[in-house]
Amino acid sequence: xxxxxxxxxxxxAYLGLLFGIARYADRRADAGRSLVSSGWVYALSLAVYAxxxxxxxxxxxxxxxxxxxxPIYLGPTLTFAVGWLVVRKIIRVSRQRxxxxxxxxxxxxxxxxxxxxxxxxxVAVVGLVPYIALxxxxxxxxxxxxxxYPEITSPAQLGHxxxxxxxxxxxxxxxxxxxxxxxxxxxxxxxRHEGMVAAVAFESIVKLVxxxxxxxxxxxxxxxxxxxxxxxxxxxxxxxxxxTLTPETSYGTWMWLTxxxxxxxxxLPRQWQVAVVENVDERHVIRASWLFPLYLLAxxxxxxxxxxxxxxxxxxxxxxxxxxxxxxxxxxxxxLLALIVFIGGLSASTAMVIVETxxxxxxxxxxxxxxxxxxxxxxxxxxxxxxxLALAVRRVTIVAVVLLGYTYFRFAGEASLVSxxxxxxxxxxxxxxxxxxxxxxxxxxxxxxxxxxxxxxAVWVHTLLVPDLARAxxxxxxxLERGPWGITLLRPERLLGLGGLDRISHAMLWSMIVNxxxxxxxxxxxxxxxxxxxxxxxxxxxxxxxxxxxxxxxxRGSARVADLRGLLQRYxxxxxxxxxxxxxxGAGGTTRLPGxxxxxxxxxxxxxxxxxxxxLGTASARVLVASVAxxxxxxxxxxxxxxxxxxQVRAYSRELERKSAELEAAxxxxxxxxxxxxELDRMKDDFVSTVTHELRTPLTSIRAFSxxxxxxxxxxxxxxxxxxxxxxxxxxxxxxxxxxVLDLAKIESGAAExxxxxxxxxxxxRDAAAEARQLFSGKGAQLEVRVPAAVPPVxxxxxxxxxxxxxLLANAATYCDPRHGEALVEVYVADGTAxxxxxxNGPGIAPDQEAxxxxxxxxxxxxxxSRPAGTGLGLPISxxxxxxxGGRLWVSSAPGxxxxxxxxLPLSGEVAPGGRRPATRLPRESGAES
Amino acid sequence: MADxxxxxxxxxxxxxxxxxxxxxxxxxxxxxxxxxxxxxLWAYLFLAWAxxxxxVALAVRRVD
Numbered sequence: 001x002x003x004x005x006x007x008x009x010x011x012x013a014y015l016g017l018l019f020g021i022a023r024y025a026d027r028r029a030d031a032g033r034s035l036v037s038s039g040w041v042y043a044l045s046l047a048v049y050a051x052x053x054x055x056x057x058x059x060x061x062x063x064x065x066x067x068x069x070x071p072i073y074l075g076p077t078l079t080f081a082v083g084w085l086v087v088r089k090i091i092r093v094s095r096q097r098x099x100x101x102x103x104x105x106x107x108x109x110x111x112x113x114x115x116x117x118x119x120x121x122x123v124a125v126v127g128l129v130p131y132i133a134l135x136x137x138x139x140x141x142x143x144x145x146x147x148x149y150p151e152i153t154s155p156a157q158l159g160h161x162x163x164x165x166x167x168x169x170x171x172x173x174x175x176x177x178x179x180x181x182x183x184x185x186x187x188x189x190x191x192r193h194e195g196m197v198a199a200v201a202f203e204s205i206v207k208l209v210x211x212x213x214x215x216x217x218x219x220x221x222x223x224x225x226x227x228x229x230x231x232x233x234x235x236x237x238x239x240x241x242x243x244t245l246t247p248e249t250s251y252g253t254w255m256w257l258t259x260x261x262x263x264x265x266x267x268l269p270r271q272w273q274v275a276v277v278e279n280v281d282e283r284h285v286i287r288a289s290w291l292f293p294l295y296l297l298a299x300x301x302x303x304x305x306x307x308x309x310x311x312x313x314x315x316x317x318x319x320x321x322x323x324x325x326x327x328x329x330x331x332x333x334x335x336l337l338a339l340i341v342f343i344g345g346l347s348a349s350t351a352m353v354i355v356e357t358x359x360x361x362x363x364x365x366x367x368x369x370x371x372x373x374x375x376x377x378x379x380x381x382x383x384x385x386x387x388x389l390a391l392a393v394r395r396v397t398i399v400a401v402v403l404l405g406y407t408y409f410r411f412a413g414e415a416s417l418v419s420x421x422x423x424x425x426x427x428x429x430x431x432x433x434x435x436x437x438x439x440x441x442x443x444x445x446x447x448x449x450x451x452x453x454x455x456x457x458a459v460w461v462h463t464l465l466v467p468d469l470a471r472a473x474x475x476x477x478x479x480l481e482r483g484p485w486g487i488t489l490l491r492p493e494r495l496l497g498l499g500g501l502d503r504i505s506h507a508m509l510w511s512m513i514v515n516x517x518x519x520x521x522x523x524x525x526x527x528x529x530x531x532x533x534x535x536x537x538x539x540x541x542x543x544x545x546x547x548x549x550x551x552x553x554x555x556r557g558s559a560r561v562a563d564l565r566g567l568l569q570r571y572x573x574x575x576x577x578x579x580x581x582x583x584x585x586g587a588g589g590t591t592r593l594p595g596x597x598x599x600x601x602x603x604x605x606x607x608x609x610x611x612x613x614x615x616l617g618t619a620s621a622r623v624l625v626a627s628v629a630x631x632x633x634x635x636x637x638x639x640x641x642x643x644x645x646x647x648q649v650r651a652y653s654r655e656l657e658r659k660s661a662e663l664e665a666a667x668x669x670x671x672x673x674x675x676x677x678x679e680l681d682r683m684k685d686d687f688v689s690t691v692t693h694e695l696r697t698p699l700t701s702i703r704a705f706s707x708x709x710x711x712x713x714x715x716x717x718x719x720x721x722x723x724x725x726x727x728x729x730x731x732x733x734x735x736x737x738x739x740x741v742l743d744l745a746k747i748e749s750g751a752a753e754x755x756x757x758x759x760x761x762x763x764x765x766r767d768a769a770a771e772a773r774q775l776f777s778g779k780g781a782q783l784e785v786r787v788p789a790a791v792p793p794v795x796x797x798x799x800x801x802x803x804x805x806x807x808l809l810a811n812a813a814t815y816c817d818p819r820h821g822e823a824l825v826e827v828y829v830a831d832g833t834a835x836x837x838x839x840x841n842g843p844g845i846a847p848d849q850e851a852x853x854x855x856x857x858x859x860x861x862x863x864x865x866s867r868p869a870g871t872g873l874g875l876p877i878s879x880x881x882x883x884x885x886g887g888r889l890w891v892s893s894a895p896g897x898x899x900x901x902x903x904x905l906p907l908s909g910e911v912a913p914g915g916r917r918p919a920t921r922l923p924r925e926s927g928a929e930s
Numbered sequence: 931m932a933d934x935x936x937x938x939x940x941x942x943x944x945x946x947x948x949x950x951x952x953x954x955x956x957x958x959x960x961x962x963x964x965x966x967x968x969x970x971l972w973a974y975l976f977l978a979w980a981x982x983x984x985x986v987a988l989a990v991r992r993v994d
Contacts, residue, residue, distance in 0.1 A: 067972055074947075077979065078944050078947045078948060078951070078982075081940060081943050081944035081947055081982065082940050082941060082944045084936070084937075084940055084990060226968060227967035230964060231967055243964070243971065243972070244961065244971055245956070251953040254952075258951060258952070286990045293979075297979050297980060301976065304972055
C-alpha cells in the first residue's frame with residue numbers, strides 16, 4: 001500500500017535523479033562532449049510547454065468542453081510549421097547580439113531601451129506568478145490526494161495543510177535550489193545551461209510515458225478499448241454532449257485560443273529560454289518543427305478518453321475533473337499506477353518551474369535590477385564588479401519568484417488549472433506586437449512598442465486580473481457588476497458593453513486592438529533615434545546575414561583600449577576579461593589584440609559591448625561602453641546613410657555575384673561552341689578527304705580500263721565491250737556520287753527547295769515499288785507491298801519522299817538474301833503520323849552498327865568482303881530529308897533476322913513534336929543524331 | 931533559391947493547418963455522430979493534426 005513516506009521517498013528519488021542527470025550533462029558539456037546537441041533533445045526540451053496544466057488540466061477542461069482543450073496544442077503546431085523561418089530568425093539575432101532573454105530582445109530591438117526591457121520583465125513576472133502557482137498547486141494537491149489512498153478526496157475538501165507540512169513548499173524550495181545550481185552557473189547568461197536542458201528533456205519523456213501508460217490502462221483495461229469507451233459515453237447524455245464542440249465552445253473562442261497558443265509557445269519566457277537561449281545549433285529547429293508538434297499530439301490523444309472515463313466512473317461533482325488522471329487508477333485499486341501518474345505530473349510541474357524561474361531571473365537581473373544600479377552610479381558596486389552581484393540577483397530572484405508563486409497558490413481563489421494558465425498566456429501575448437512586429441516591420445519604434453505594451457497590459461489587468469481579484473474578495477464585487485466608479489461601459493468583462501464572448505476571447509480581442517493599434521499608430525507618428533534605425537534594420541534583415549556575422553556596426557567615436565579592458569575586468573572579473581580578450585584574438589590568434597595605449601577600433605569596441613551584453617544585458621552594456629568612450633553622436637541622417645551604404649554594398653555584391661555567375665555561364669557556352677566548331681572543322685576535313693577518296697576509286701578503274709583500251713587497239717570485241725561497260729558503270733557511279741554529295745550539301749546548307757504539300761503516301765509507295773521492282777526481279781527477289789485502303793495525306797515533299805523510298809528499296813534489294821530474297825513495304829497510320837517500314841531478309845545489322853550506317857560513307861559491315869554496293873550517302877541523305885520534313889528515320893534489326901528501316905511523316909494538318917526543322921541548321925547536328 | 935522554395939513549402943503547410951483547424955471546416959465535422967465507434971470531431975482533429983505534422987516533416991526534409 002501507499003504510505004506517505006513511500007511517496008516522499010519515490011518523489012525524492014526522482015528529484016535526486018534529475019539533479020544527477022543535470023550534473024552529468026554539465027560535466028559532459030565542460031568536457032566538450034555535449035549531451036544536448038541534437039534535434040531530438042531540442043524538441044524534447046521544447047515540450048516543457050506541456051506542464052501540469054496539460055497533464056491534469058486538459059482532462060479537466062475536456063470533461064466540460066470535449067475537444068475544447070485542443071487549440072492550445074494546435075497553435076504551437078502552426079507556429080513551428082514556420083519555425084524554420086521565425087524561430088531561426090530570433091535565434092540568429094540573439095546569437096549575433098548575445099541576447100539572453102525576451103526582455104533583452106525587446107530592449108535591443110528598440111535601441112537598447114532599458115525602460116522597455118524593464119517593462120517586459122514586469123509584465124512577465126506579474127503574468128507568470130499565477131502560472132507557477134498553478135504548478136505548485138498541482139504538486140501539492142496530487143500529493144495530498146495520493147497519500148489518502150485508497151480514499152479519493154476532492155481538492156475542495158483538502159483545504160490547505162499547515163505551511164510547514166505542505167509538500168508544495170518543499171518542492172518549491174527544491175526546485176529553486178535546482179534552478180540556482182543548474183540555471184545560474186555562468187555570469188554570461190548567453191552561455192547554455194546544458195544540465196538544465198538535459199533534465200528538462202528527460203522530464204518530457206517521463207511525463208509522456210506516464211500519461212500514455214495511464215491512458216492505455218484506462219482505455220484498454222478498465223474499458224474494453226476505444227470503441228467500448230466511446231460507445232458507453234455515447235449512450236450517456238452527459239458524456240455524449242462532449243463529442244461536439246458547440247454549444248460549449250464557440251468557433252470564435254476556438255480561434256482565439258489557437259492564436260493565443262501560437263503566440264505563447266514563442267513568448268512564454270521558458271519557451272524563449274529553451275527555444276532560443278539554450279539552442280545549440282539553429283539547424284535543430286528543423287527536427288523540432290515536426291517532432292515537437294508530434295509530441296503534443298501524442299500527449300493529447302488520451303485526454304478525451306480519460307475525461308469520458310472519469311465522468312462515466314465518477315459522474316459529475318463528486319471528483320474534481322482536474323484530478324481524474326490520478327483518481328481513476330486510485331479508484332481501480334492500482335497504487336503503483338497512481339504513483340507513476342504522480343511522478344509524471346511532478347515532472348511536468350518541475351520542468352516548468354525550473355525553466356520559467358531561470359528565464360525570469362535572467363530578465364529581472366539583466367533588464368530590471370542591473371540597469372537601475374548602473375544608472376544609480378557606481379556607488380552600489382563593490383570592488384568585485386557586478387559579476388557576483390548579477391549572479392546573486394538571479395539567485396535571489398529565483399527564490400523570490402518561487403515563493404511568490406507559492407504565496408499566490410495559498411491565497412488565491414480556487415480557479416481551475418486551465419483558466420489560470422490562459423490568463424498567463426494572455427499576458428505574454430502582449431509581447432507579440434513589439435517582438436514579432438519588431439522582427440518583420442522596420443518602422444516599429446521604441447515609443448510604439450512602449451505604448452502598445454502599456455496599453456495592452458492595462459487592458460489585460462482590467463479584463464482578467466481585476467475580475468479574479470474581485471472574485472477572490474480583494475476588490476469590491478461591485479466593480480464587476482456596475483463598472484469602476486459606476487461607469488458601466490468600463491465593466492471589466494463587458495468592455496464597452498461587448499458581451500457574448502468568453503473572458504479570454506474578450507480580453508484578447510480588446511487588448512490586441514489596443515496593443516497593435518497603439519504600436520502601429522505611435523510607431524508611425526514618432527521620430528526614431530539613430531540607434532533605433534540601426535537596430536531595426538539589423539533585426540529585420542537578420543537572416544540575410546551569415547550566422548556568425550556581428551551586428552551592424554553603427555558606432556563612431558574613440559575609446560582607449562585600456563579603458564575597455566578595465567571595463568571588462570571590472571564587470572566580468574579578471575578571468576572573464578581574459579577569456580573575452582582571448583575570444584577576440586580568435587583560436588589561432590587571427591586578430592591582433594590592440595595594445596593598452598592604442599585607440600580601439602570599431603570592431604574591438606563592438607566586441608566588448610557584445611561580451612558585456614551577454615553578461616549584463618544589452619541596455620547595460622550600451623551604457624557602460626558609452627561611459628568610457630568619447631562617442632560622437634550620429635544623426636539620424638548619418639545613420640540612414642550608413643545603413644543605405646551597407647544595403648547598397650550588399651546589393652552591389654549580390655549584383656556582382658549574379659554577374660560573375662552569368663559570366664561563368666557565358667564562358668562555358670563559348671567553350672562549348674568552340675569545341676563544336678573544332679569538331680565541325682575536323683568533320684569537314686574528314687568529309688573532304690573521304691569524298692576525294694571515294695571519287696578516286698571509280699576514277700582509278702575508269703582510267704585503268706581506258707588505258708587498256710587505248711594501249712590494246714586489237715582487243716577482241718567481247719573484251720572491249722566488257723571494259724567499256726565497266727567504264728560506263730563506274731562513270732555512272734561517279735555521277736551519282738557527285739550528285740549525292742551536292743544534294744547533301746544543299747540540304748544541309750538549307751539551300752534545298754522544299755515543296756511541302758499534301759502527299760498521298762499510298763500511291764507514292766506503290767509507285768516507288770513499281771519503279772524498284774526491276775531491281776528485285778534482276779536479283780530474283782520478291783517485293784511485297786502492304787498499304788491500307790485509306791491513308792490520310794501527309795505533309796511532305798513528293799519528290800523527296802520518293803527519293804527516300806527508292807533509296808530504302810534499293811538498299812533492301814542490295815542486301816536481301818541472295819538466293820531467296822524477299823522484301824516487304826508496309827504503311828501504317830497512328831498518333832498523327834504515317835509510318836513506312838521497309839523490311840528485308842538479308843543478314844541484318846549488328847547493334848553496334850546501327851548508328852554507323854547513318855554516317856556518311858559508312859556502309860556497315862554486313863556487306864563485308866563484297867565490293868561496296870552503294871555510295872554510302874543514301875542513308876544519311878534519307879535521314880536528313882525525313883528530319884527536315886518533321887519525321888524520323890531509324891533502323892531496327894538483329895543479325896540473321898533481316899533489317900527494317902522505318903520512317904514517319906506527320907499527317908497533313910498535324911505538326912510532329914519536333915516541328916519542321918529550320919532550314920539554317922548547322923550540318924554537324926545531323927551527324928550528331930546518327 | 932532553395933531557401934525560397936523551402937519557405938514557400940513551409941508557409942503552405944502552415945496555411946493548410948490553419949484551414950484544417952479552423953472554421954468553417956471545423957464546423958463541418960462538429961456533429962454528434964461517431965465513425966468506426968469514435969466521435970467524428972475527435973477523429974477529424976487528430977487525423978488533420980497528424981496530416982499537418984507529416985506535411986511539415988516532408989517540407990523540412992528538403993532542408994538537409
